[in-house]
Amino acid sequence: MSILIRNVFLEGQNVDVLIRGNRFARIAPDLQEQQAEQILDGTNMAILPSFFNCHTHAAMTLLRGYAEDMELHTWLENHIWPLEGQLGEEDVYTGSKLACLEMIKSGTTFFNDMYWHYPGTARAVKEMGLRAALSSVFIDFNDPATADMRWEECQELFQSYRNYSERIIFALGPHAVYSVSRSSLERARDFAQKHRLMIHIHLSETQAEVDQARKSLGKTPTQYLNDLGLLGPNLCACHGIWLSREDMDLIARSGTPLIHNPTSNMKLCSGQFPYPELSGRGIEVGLGTDGCSSNNNLDMLEEMKFASLSCKARYNDPTIFSAGEAFEAATRAGARIFGLEAGHIREGMLADCILVDLTHPQLVPDYNLIANMVYSAPGDCVNTTICDGRILMLDRHIPGEEEIISQARETAQKLINSRAN
């Protein structure tokens, strides 16, 4: 498959972009002699890297708006967990398809997911054409029988995940230090080392989590993970709010990336991400939306804006977390964390990109395209989304959109009915 995008705006000039297979093959001001199976007119459009959502729970789109304006533990234990307990693989498939639809519509082509019923999400990724790192969730609350059962499940998934799509990266998902036993964390560490896998974990999201770790383990969650040999570039640590100076030093020294989830953190009042202290230490920071029950959408444009503004407000400094840094965190940082040759519109890189409509009122005038993307534009400024050299959305149209929406509505209704009974 080849695609030629003519006359599209890229870094200060209009160019033609030729995609061959799943990579950018040629980029130059005039590729008149080149032929392609599909030709797109890029007039009045800019080509940009697509977004990397580095922490989410995709199927939770089904819980969007279900339990609102509550304290975190009441919300989780009395509302979210009981409803989640009723979800089966088909529900997860339906919710993940809705999530993929929403992500493609707002220019995201990669997501790092942690959720139950892995095959449901994997099928959605395969059909919708995105890339994803899907982690096998692990929660055992120190119960050896549960730990063994989860471990077996994880091994089975590792054997079978390749059957779904080459665009899926298998990862391990020990949920958090407080919900996973030491022996399971050690198992995850050894398995990840052996098979060179990423580990996806929630780290120091709430103050209560850190207080509990200090009490029961005598150390912070970060120190604990460091002592277990889990810190490192393959540990994707999400939230990272309540970190001591020593924690930050350990994270920096080990090359552990952190994922910032500003909207979820604000909505649940989990705390403020210490971005300047982390970026000052050279820590790689990616951006994620978290699940739809605490966001309530998967729009990375909105996430960039919240990341930047919440940081400026907290530190009372308008110069920090610039538009350029927010855009970097939402695109290239994610690609680097997951070892993907993407995030740049450059010959030889993976063809994961978006075409943005420069006639959208919120992108006019265009003194600074990146500032417009971060501070002004809504998700619907994305006209076309391309992942792995395939067009997933063209002129804002995605095949099968109506069925995905009606299916999600039906599933949500079924969940509510079963709760009522």
Ligand SMILES: [Zn+2]
């Ligand atoms: Zn999360």
